[in-house]
Amino acid sequence: MGSLAAADEPLPPLRYPPARRDGDIVDDYHGVLVPDPYRWMEELESEEVKEYVGAQAAVADAVLATCDHRGRLRGQLTALLDHPRYRAPFKRAGTYFYFHNPGLLPHSALYVQHGLGGEPSVLLDPGELSDDATVSLSMIGVSDDGEHLAYGTSASGSDWVTISVMRVRDRHRLPDALSWVKFSRIAWTSDGKGFFYSRFPAPKDDDGAPESGIRTDVNLNHEVYYHFLGTEQSDDVMCWRDPEHPKYIYTPEVTEDGKYVLLSVSESSEPVNKLYYCDLSALSHGLSGTKGTHEMLPFVKLVDEFEACYGVVANDGTRFTVLTNKDAPRYKLSRVDVDDPQSWTDVLPEDDKAVLEYACAVHGDKLLVNYLSDVKYVLQMRSLAAGELLHGIPIDIGSVNGITGRRCDSEVFVEFSSFLTPGIVYRCDLSSGVPEMSIYREITVPGFDRTDFEAKQVFYPSKDGTKIPMFVVSRKNIDLDGSHPALLFGYGGFGMSMTPQFSAARVVLMRNLGFVTCVANIRGGGEYGEEWHKAGSLANKQNCFDDFIAAGEFLVSAGYTSPSRLCIEGGSNGGLLVAACINQRPGLFGCALAHVGVMDMLRFHKFTIGFACRLSSENRILFVSKWSPCECLPCIQVVHGLVISAARRRRRNSAGLSSTPRCTT
Numbered sequence: 143m144g145s146l147a148a149a150d151e152p153l154p155p156l157r158y159p160p161a162r163r164d165g166d167i168v169d170d171y172h173g174v175l176v177p178d179p180y181r182w183m184e185e186l187e188s189e190e191v192k193e194y195v196g197a198q199a200a201v202a203d204a205v206l207a208t209c210d211h212r213g214r215l216r217g218q219l220t221a222l223l224d225h226p227r228y229r230a231p232f233k234r235a236g237t238y239f240y241f242h243n244p245g246l247l248p249h250s251a252l253y254v255q256h257g258l259g260g261e262p263s264v265l266l267d268p269g270e271l272s273d274d275a276t277v278s279l280s281m282i283g284v285s286d287d288g289e290h291l292a293y294g295t296s297a298s299g300s301d302w303v304t305i306s307v308m309r310v311r312d313r314h315r316l317p318d319a320l321s322w323v324k325f326s327r328i329a330w331t332s333d334g335k336g337f338f339y340s341r342f343p344a345p346k347d348d349d350g351a352p353e354s355g356i357r358t359d360v361n362l363n364h365e366v367y368y369h370f371l372g373t374e375q376s377d378d379v380m381c382w383r384d385p386e387h388p389k390y391i392y393t394p395e396v397t398e399d400g401k402y403v404l405l406s407v408s409e410s411s412e413p414v415n416k417l418y419y420c421d422l423s424a425l426s427h428g429l430s431g432t433k434g435t436h437e438m439l440p441f442v443k444l445v446d447e448f449e450a451c452y453g454v455v456a457n458d459g460t461r462f463t464v465l466t467n468k469d470a471p472r473y474k475l476s477r478v479d480v481d482d483p484q485s486w487t488d489v490l491p492e493d494d495k496a497v498l499e500y501a502c503a504v505h506g507d508k509l510l511v512n513y514l515s516d517v518k519y520v521l522q523m524r525s526l527a528a529g530e531l532l533h534g535i536p537i538d539i540g541s542v543n544g545i546t547g548r549r550c551d552s553e554v555f556v557e558f559s560s561f562l563t564p565g566i567v568y569r570c571d572l573s574s575g576v577p578e579m580s581i582y583r584e585i586t587v588p589g590f591d592r593t594d595f596e597a598k599q600v601f602y603p604s605k606d607g608t609k610i611p612m613f614v615v616s617r618k619n620i621d622l623d624g625s626h627p628a629l630l631f632g633y634g635g636f637g638m639s640m641t642p643q644f645s646a647a648r649v650v651l652m653r654n655l656g657f658v659t660c661v662a663n664i665r666g667g668g669e670y671g672e673e674w675h676k677a678g679s680l681a682n683k684q685n686c687f688d689d690f691i692a693a694g695e696f697l698v699s700a701g702y703t704s705p706s707r708l709c710i711e712g713g714s715n716g717g718l719l720v721a722a723c724i725n726q727r728p729g730l731f732g733c734a735l736a737h738v739g740v741m742d743m744l745r746f747h748k749f750t751i752g753f754a755c756r757l758s759s760e761n762r763i764l765f766v767s768k769w770s771p772c773e774c775l776p777c778i779q780v781v782h783g784l785v786i787s788a789a790r791r792r793r794r795n796s797a798g799l800s801s802t803p804r805c806t807t
Contacts, residue, residue, distance in 0.1 A: 153205065159197035162190075169744070176744065184745075215650055218589075220246070222646035225587045230555035230567050231255070232546040234288035237310070239265070248275040252282065252291075254310060266308065271295060283328025283337060284310070286400075290371065292318075292328045292337055301325075305339060307371060320375050325364065325391050331422065331429065332400025336370040338381065340392050362388040366405065368429055379432045381439045382418075396422075397457050398503075398549055404454055405441055411636050413467060413672060417445040417452040419480060444483055456503035456526060456549065463489060463526065465501050471672035473498035475509075475529060490529035496520065497671045499639075504547040504554050505572040508532070512542055514639060517599070517611050517669050521556070523577050533577050535570065538563070539599075541641040555582065561615045562592040564644045590649060594618060597642065602696035604665075605688040608677075611669065612693055613642060614702070616658040622701030627651075628658040628708050630693055634666035634686035635715035637675035658702045664689035666715075687722045694723075694730050709733035714740070 163179035170176075183191055206212065224245040231240035236257065243250040249268035255261070271277040280303050281294040291310055294303035305320040305328065326340035343363055363385065367378040382405060384390055393406040401423050407416035418441040425431060425439075432439070445452050450468035457463070460480045467473050470492035478486045490498070496515035503526055504510050513520040519542045521535035540560025547554035552573040559565045565585035571578040597615040604610050620626060629651060633640055640661055651657035663669045666678025666686045678686040694710065697703050710731050712720040717739020724734040740746045 156201055158201060159194060161194065171744065215654060218654065219646055219650045221589055222587055222649060225585065227565065227585055228567055228583045230544045230546045230557045233551055234284045234286060237288040239284055249278060265291065265310065265313065266293060281328055283330055285330045285334040286332050287334045289334055294323060316372060318371065320369060327393055329394045329396045331396055336368055338366060338368050338394035338396065338403060340364055340366050340394065364391050366392045366394050379429065382441060399457065402457065409448060413451045413637050414448040415451055416443065416448065418443050444480060455501045465498065467672055472496065473671065475501055490524065497668065500545065502545055502547055503549050505552050506549055508572065510545065510547065510554055512545065514669065517639065517641060517663050535577050535579060541643050559644050561597040561613065561642045561644060562595055595652060602692060604692045610689050610692065611663045613661045614658060615648065617652055624701050624704040626656050626658045626703050626707065628660060628697055628703035630660045630662060630697065630708065630710045632662045632664050632690045632712050632719050633716040634664040634678050634689065634719055637668035637672065639668040660693065660697060662690055662693040686719060687726060690719055690723050691727050691730065705730050706732040709735065711735040713737035
């Protein structure tokens with residue numbers, strides 16, 4: 143891409159390594175014979191595959207070696223990345239916890255600070271967990287009393303997580319070690335004696351260490367356990383499993399009052415889940431009384447159909463306030479008394495246009511809600527009891543990347559960033575009754591001057607006339623003469639909304655190579671709710687490709703770029719998008735970057751967690767991506783600084799590493 147702005151001469155013909163074709167592999171799909179001559183490439187550990195991948199890498203290395211911009215750009219990119227970064231703090235019993243990276247460290251460390259003005263210190267540094275920084279921190283959970291930290295680590299990018307426990311006051315590591323954890327969260331009970339988590343059964347050939355190879359049986363029969371501090375994993379209490387539905391994924395959560403453990407049950411990537419609950423206070427001998435009984439917890443199935451998305455925001459006794467898309471594609475808040483499960487009423491009805499992305503109960507009887515309106519966030523303070531608007535909270539155009547707060551607190555922290563704002567952590571004081579926003583921490587990037595650039599939103603017509611929003615970021619006052627290289631990014635799947643985020647890589651391209659960088663909010667995403675998502679899935683999947691192609695046509699016709707200088711980019715589902723568009727309109731694009739796109743739509747479900755992203759979800763053109771595990775089902779991907787938030791996974795989460803807006807309780 144560095145040569146794109148410097149020369150118009152095409153690259154010399156590339157000599158790709160030959161790929162062996164095996165004509166004997168032919169599958170029969172309902173009478174249609176489909177040859178699969180490259181099936182042998184699925185054997186990742188075979189010497190033939192390793193040699194082929196190495197030969198392909200050699201071709202890429204040879205091309206990149208001719209790019210004389212790389213050294214200069216690497217230096218500038220390194221300088222821009224070398225700046226302090228902070229995440230929003232969350233509080234437990236008067237103690238604050240937050241993530242911080244001073245600059246170029248491969249992992250952010252978890253800090254602890256006693257009181258808002260206290261002296262911070264490192265609680266857990268993932269960089270110290272391995273010599274080569276290949277062990278990462280994938281989930282955390284702090285007990286309500288702030289005494290213990292449970293944390294999950296994964297090695298070499300694996301989805302498998304091992305949970306360990308640390309005592310906060312002296313950093314003493316307890317002997318607790320929980321294996322075979324995946325797609326889990328850490329949900330402490332209010333007494334601090336232990337926590338709920340999810341795991342898969344260990345394979346029969348378990349040698350004590352989770353495998354990272356391709357196999358599907360490992361990812362079946364998800365189970366929920368409760369772990370008592372200081373005990374062996376073999377003594378953990380199995381709380382829930384359902385052998386009749388081996389593909390279900392369970393996410394446990396404990397309500398803030400400590401009375402209930404909730405269970406969100408998912409089967410696929412669709413924005414639907416079942417919702418179960420168990421009254422912990424009704425257990426005659428508590429959780430300790432379940433030891434050795436081999437009986438599961440008596441969960442009540444409040445919602446037992448995959449009909450909509452349900453995420454509990456708060457509860458007052460038996461009355462649950464729930465964020466849902468039941469008969470509301472742009473989401474709403476409803477309330478139900480679990481003693482009368484048919485008593486559903488709306489507290490905050492669906493908005494006519496904006497999508498209710500998030501809601502968090504704070505400061506007793508208040509709600510902090512976050513709407514997405516034309517891909518711009520709107521923050522409001524509302525009444526928890528009736529949902530009425532109390533105060534609007536002004537915020538710039540950009541992304542709300544995180545919100546931390548609880549009902550027991552009189553303060554809320556809000557993470558914000560945009561294309562031209564590296565990051566701000568706001569503190570919102572609620573003690574006076576009127577929200578008072580102030581900057582708690584602001585991230586500055588040496589050498590970056592936001593006044594040199596501009597970001598704007600445009601709307602362009604797709605093939606069927608639908609208006610599609612797109613962000614365009616560039617240097618100020620550029621001539622629209624078609625001479626600029628352009629980088630167009632898209633995703634368009636799974637109801638995920640792409641909102642603005644700062645990117646040092648984007649700055650380097652714009653400042654040094656004159657790039658125009660663009661983000662198209664095409665159908666299939668969640669920018670306008672579930673209807674927008676469905677308009678780009680199943681039989682409507684072609685709309686995604688048409689929207690993205692129309693974005694390229696707009697950039698050319700408006701004079702931002704020309705076909706030979708237009709590069710399209712996408713990852714995972716976006717990689718599939720790029721592959722489809724480069725085949726449908728090869729003359730419109732001069733370059734295509736398809737990151738980890740899953741192109742084999744007939745077999746992807748056979749590997750790891752692929753079954754959860756089944757073909758029925760997004761038409762027979764779908765993807766499965768190997769998301770990094772969080773406290774809940776994977777819900778976010780950050781690609782080139784673009785926050786892709788899964789609007790469909792709206793539930794309260796414990797403090798962790800993900801950037802999607804949520805309450806870190």
